[in-house]
Amino acid sequence: MELVKIAFYFFAALTVVSAFFILYTRHVLHAAFSLLATFLGVAGLYVLAGADYLALTQIVVYVGGVLVLIIFGIMLSKKIVGEANEASGSRNLFTAGVLFIALLLIFFYLYKNSGILESPWIMEAAQSDEVIKSSTVSAIGKNLMTNYILPFELAAVILLVALIGAAFIAGRVMRNTDKS
Amino acid sequence: MIELKEYLLISAILFIIGLMIIITKRNSIFILIGIELILNAANLNFVAFSKYDPVQLQGQVFSLFIIIIAAAEAAVGLAIILKVYSYFRTANVDEIDDLKG
Numbered sequence: 001m002e003l004v005k006i007a008f009y010f011f012a013a014l015t016v017v018s019a020f021f022i023l024y025t026r027h028v029l030h031a032a033f034s035l036l037a038t039f040l041g042v043a044g045l046y047v048l049a050g051a052d053y054l055a056l057t058q059i060v061v062y063v064g065g066v067l068v069l070i071i072f073g074i075m076l077s078k079k080i081v082g083e084a085n086e087a088s089g090s091r092n093l094f095t096a097g098v099l100f101i102a103l104l105l106i107f108f109y110l111y112k113n114s115g116i117l118e119s120p121w122i123m124e125a126a127q128s129d130e131v132i133k134s135s136t137v138s139a140i141g142k143n144l145m146t147n148y149i150l151p152f153e154l155a156a157v158i159l160l161v162a163l164i165g166a167a168f169i170a171g172r173v174m175r176n177t178d179k180s
Numbered sequence: 181m182i183e184l185k186e187y188l189l190i191s192a193i194l195f196i197i198g199l200m201i202i203i204t205k206r207n208s209i210f211i212l213i214g215i216e217l218i219l220n221a222a223n224l225n226f227v228a229f230s231k232y233d234p235v236q237l238q239g240q241v242f243s244l245f246i247i248i249i250a251a252a253e254a255a256v257g258l259a260i261i262l263k264v265y266s267y268f269r270t271a272n273v274d275e276i277d278d279l280k281g
Binding site for chain 2: 008012015016019020022023028031032035038039042045046049050051053054057058061062065066069070072073074076077091092093095096099100103104107111117121122125126130131132133136139140143144147148151155158159161162163165166167169170172
């Protein structure tokens with residue numbers, strides 16, 4: 001077995017197993033740390049698909065940003081310090097199980113019969129060996145500054161709006177917070 | 181060479197797990213985690229298909245924008261969760277059931 005295959009299956013197993021652990025666990029903090037493993041596994045899968053820049057972005061943004069935000073959220077929404085933050089995740093278990101199997105079957109069926117895996121452009125690229133072989137950083141940079149310049153600028157505006165909005169929502173002092 | 185099919189299967193499993201988390205969990209932070217898993221599954225699909233598009237890299241650029249949107253969504257979502265928590269004193273979505281308290 002090639003080394004690439006071994007690495008691929010390792011990262012795939014890491015991703016799937018830690019995602020299942022999030023589904024299984026009742027503790028929100030355990031779920032957050034398991035999410036770390038999921039994000040790292042997905043980053044590894046990105047590298048193996050030839051997306052090196054995206055893997056780095058995944059680690060920087062998700063692990064460094066979103067995960068820290070989630071852990072902050074857990075920290076600030078604990079009822080009593082020291083008490084385990086129970087999620088009591090036993091809602092809709094039957095529906096969830098049925099839906100899980102049904103969706104899995106639907107996806108299997110679609111992949112088998114839709115013919116998306118044998119699309120002409122994919123077969124063409126695979127035959128002439130036109131797959132990503134080197135770093136994609138410069139190609140992404142050129143694309144962002146030429147073809148995708150408008151979405152790029154809009155993304156900057158969205159980030160600014162989200163920053164101001166989050167600070168406004170979380171920072172505003174609300175009157176009569178005592179509900180009881 | 182790793183097949184496209186394997187990426188799609190992992191992404192499908194990740195998507196379904198994210199959906200299950202949203203359906204079964206009661207804590208609102210769990211629901212946010214489920215949304216992140218679903219976005220990651222979509223990203224994985226884009227990246228896997230983008231492998232056969234080495235010049236334009238449309239899939240990779242698209243998933244870059246998805247990551248940006250996901251970061252903004254997580255920030256605003258957590259701000260709302262914290263505000264709801266400080267008002268209702270609970271993070272359980274089943275207990276948050278009145279509109280004008």
